Amino acid sequence: MSLPDAEVLLQHMAQQLQPFITERSALVGMHTGGVWLAEKLHPLLDQGMPMGTLDVSFYRDDFGQAGLHPNIEPSSIPFDVEGRNIILLDDVLYTGRSVRAAMNELFDYGRPASIILAVLVDRGGRELPIAAQVVGVTLDLEAQQNIQLNRDEQGALTLSLHEKN
Amino acid sequence: MAFMSNNPQLNQDGELQHLLTIEGLNAGMLRHILDTAESFVGVSERDVKKVPLLRGKAIFNLFFEPSTRTRTTFEIAAKRLSADVFNLNISASSQSKGETVLDTVDNLAAMQADMFIVRHAQSGAAHFIARHVAPHIHVINAGDGRHAHPTQGLLDMFTIRHYKKEFHNLRVAIVGDVLHSRVARSQIHALTTLGVPEVRVIAPKTLLPAQVERMGVQVYHDMKQGLKDVDVVIMLRLQNERMRGALLPSAQEYFKSYGLTQDKLALAKPDAIVMHPGPMNRGVEIDSDVADGKQSVILPQVTFGIAVRMAVMSILAGN
Numbered sequence: 001m002s003l004p005d006a007e008v009l010l011q012h013m014a015q016q017l018q019p020f021i022t023e024r025s026a027l028v029g030m031h032t033g034g035v036w037l038a039e040k041l042h043p044l045l046d047q048g049m050p051m052g053t054l055d056v057s058f059y060r061d062d063f064g065q066a067g068l069h070p071n072i073e074p075s076s077i078p079f080d081v082e083g084r085n086i087i088l089l090d091d092v093l094y095t096g097r098s099v100r101a102a103m104n105e106l107f108d109y110g111r112p113a114s115i116i117l118a119v120l121v122d123r124g125g126r127e128l129p130i131a132a133q134v135v136g137v138t139l140d141l142e143a144q145q146n147i148q149l150n151r152d153e154q155g156a157l158t159l160s161l162h163e164k165n
Numbered sequence: 166m167a168f169m170s171n172n173p174q175l176n177q178d179g180e181l182q183h184l185l186t187i188e189g190l191n192a193g194m195l196r197h198i199l200d201t202a203e204s205f206v207g208v209s210e211r212d213v214k215k216v217p218l219l220r221g222k223a224i225f226n227l228f229f230e231p232s233t234r235t236r237t238t239f240e241i242a243a244k245r246l247s248a249d250v251f252n253l254n255i256s257a258s259s260q261s262k263g264e265t266v267l268d269t270v271d272n273l274a275a276m277q278a279d280m281f282i283v284r285h286a287q288s289g290a291a292h293f294i295a296r297h298v299a300p301h302i303h304v305i306n307a308g309d310g311r312h313a314h315p316t317q318g319l320l321d322m323f324t325i326r327h328y329k330k331e332f333h334n335l336r337v338a339i340v341g342d343v344l345h346s347r348v349a350r351s352q353i354h355a356l357t358t359l360g361v362p363e364v365r366v367i368a369p370k371t372l373l374p375a376q377v378e379r380m381g382v383q384v385y386h387d388m389k390q391g392l393k394d395v396d397v398v399i400m401l402r403l404q405n406e407r408m409r410g411a412l413l414p415s416a417q418e419y420f421k422s423y424g425l426t427q428d429k430l431a432l433a434k435p436d437a438i439v440m441h442p443g444p445m446n447r448g449v450e451i452d453s454d455v456a457d458g459k460q461s462v463i464l465p466q467v468t469f470g471i472a473v474r475m476a477v478m479s480i481l482a483g484n
Contacts, residue, residue, distance in 0.1 A: 055204065056477075058216035067180075067483025068218075070197065074204040108213035 006149060006157040009120055009136030012036065014044040016134045017087065020116055021046055025085045030102055031055040031073050033091025033149040036157060037120060041089070050079035059101035081110030091149040093119040096130035121147055121159065175294055180484040183295045183304040184477050186313035187354040195359055199323050202469070202476035208245060209471060218479050219248035222279040222341060226252045227269070227294075228307070229285040230475035235317075237308050238467065239282045242474035248280075270294055278302060280482065288312035288347075303481040311347050316477055317442050318351030318408055318471040324462055325397055327469065328438050332356070338391055339382075341401030341423060341450050342372045343346065348442045349401055350380075357381045371412040377432075388423060392432040392468040400425050400441045403450045416449045426452045430460065438462045 027049055029038030035053045042051055053076050057069040088102055099117060106112060118134035123141045139148060146162045172189050176182040181194065205287070208216055224243045226236050236252060245248040255269060270281065280303045283291040288310030295304040308314040322332075337356055343349045343366050349419065356364045366377060367385045378384060385391030401429055403419060413419050430439065439451075439461045447453045456463060 018350065057204070058208070058218050063218055063483055065438055068479050072201055072204045074207050076207070103215070108215065 001161065003147075003159045003161060004137050006120060006136075006159050010040055010157065011044075013037075013039055013118055013120065013136050017041070017045060018119060019089065020085070020133070021049070022085045024083060024113065025049050025087060026079055026081075027051045027087050028077070028102075029053050029091065030088065030090045030098060034089040036151050037089045037118075040157065041162065044091070051081065052077040054102050054105055056098055056101035056105055059105045061097055061101065075105065077106075077109050081106060084110075084112045086112045086115040088115055089119070090116050090117070091120050092147055093117070093121070093122045093130075093132050094125050094133075096126045096128035099130050100128055102143055120135060120149065123147055127141050173292060176300075176484060178484075181481055182484060183291075183306075184315050184481060185291050185295060185306045186303065187318050187351050187358065188313070190358065192358050192360065195319070195322065195355060198319055198473070198476050198480060200324060201474040201480060202323055205245075205472040205475040206455060206469070208475070209334055209468075215245050215247055215347075217247045219243070219246040219482055222246075222248040222482060223277055224248045224250050224280040224282065224478070225273050225278050226250060226282045226307075227255060227273075227284070228253065229255045229266070229283075229362045230308070231256065232284055232308070234467065235284065238470045239305075239307060239316075239474055240361040242471050242478060245471070246475055246478060248478070254329040257333065266290070266294065267297055270297060274302060280305065280478065282307050284308045286310055303484075305477060305481065308347055311345055312350065313433060314347040314351050314442075315349050316470070316474055318355040319464060321348075321352055321399065321440060321442070321479065322355045323469045323473050324440060324466045325438075327465070328462060329396055330365065332361045335361045335397060336363040336365070336395045337361055337397040337399065338367055338395045339399045339401065340367045340388070340391070340425065343368050343377060343401065344372045344374050345404065346401050349399075350374050352399060353380050353382055357430075365395065369413070382394050388429050392429055392436075395433045396436055396437055398425065398433055398439045400439065400445075402444065403444065403446055405446075411451050412476075416446075420449055420452075424448070424452060425455050426456065427454050430455055430458075436460075440466055445469070455464075 024107055027038045029035035042075045055073045055075050057072045116133040119132045120136040122132055122135045144164045146164050148160050150158050150160055174183045174185050226239055228236055240250050282305045283294055284307040290309045291304055291306035306313055306315055339349050364382045365385055366382045369387055441463045445451055445456055
């Protein structure tokens, strides 16, 4: 199966995001892929828009089974969340559990006016009632397949597909 | 239990099950705790100073020896992780009625305890409890006798890294009553494990353990020589009873020789930081001008202690 070009999908996402942008908008990227997307989309949208990052490790629902993630990055929300129109960015939307965790974390910073979800890839397989408003591409993947966003040394983004062991 | 590890702190997968001492933990494990703590610092600065990680877990502060700050920072850390915390001052209750330590622990385990934070005047108390409890229960040593105080050692490392960024180029001096100090032992193990090339201890002979050099430190008896060009000065608390035990002539004499004043601090590097695990004896081991001075990071140590304890509790609970 040939995968779409992540950089092209990013341009599509930027166009789709335009109508959602208000003067109270803020971009929030979810570690790690969502942060890469936020860094690329920020100059394509509105340079003045505040930007933050979330690592949802402290809010995950699988802590009881999986324990704490070994590499946690600090979350950084350098603006007041209260009353904001948040654009939440993630690389791959699958079960929806990370997005739930991200929304829970965001509400501990304040009460946003709205949140929309923008993802590069929607691969189906939802386990929670969560949907993205902006989607780069929809792919129908099997459960044992794993799609991943990668960033090379020049900062170029590519998608790759792996079979789970 | 055939695969039980030799290190009583580790589970069968080699992960941290308990935190009893820094001795025997490798640099990777220490760095993992410090890195995780970095992510918890921001939580305490938010509107809602809480994450749901340990929601519904029952954590018991078992303090067989009185302590205000350590117990409080463990309690705050547990609450910011959404755990339920129970404070027990055992000296005032069960023990005076003759109950053994293990009976106390068994009773709390029967109340579905998930974690014990243990402070005890006897070295080895936390180990003793850790060996006894069921495998799903975690134990953190909050200070045992003269042996270890690992979370204090870790928060000191976090503080040093925060201000100095790296460990491999530092000269660190630990000043005062090393002999009776579990804090000093934990600091020395942590500093040498993390690759600090020069750790000095400065104290009169009566306040140093025999063969302290074997821990990988250089010994000084004179502040003027020992403080020269150091990056970090760690002052230890001098307990008043040491004066009565004929180890020292008087508090005034001690202050004259080993108390940290601005004059003595001037021998260290100009950007040296001053640390103290608390509670301080102003005018005995440290002058107020230094304790409140611009090189002092004594209060940030307390703040960082919360993030470090959150990291230790959540790493243990997840293993």
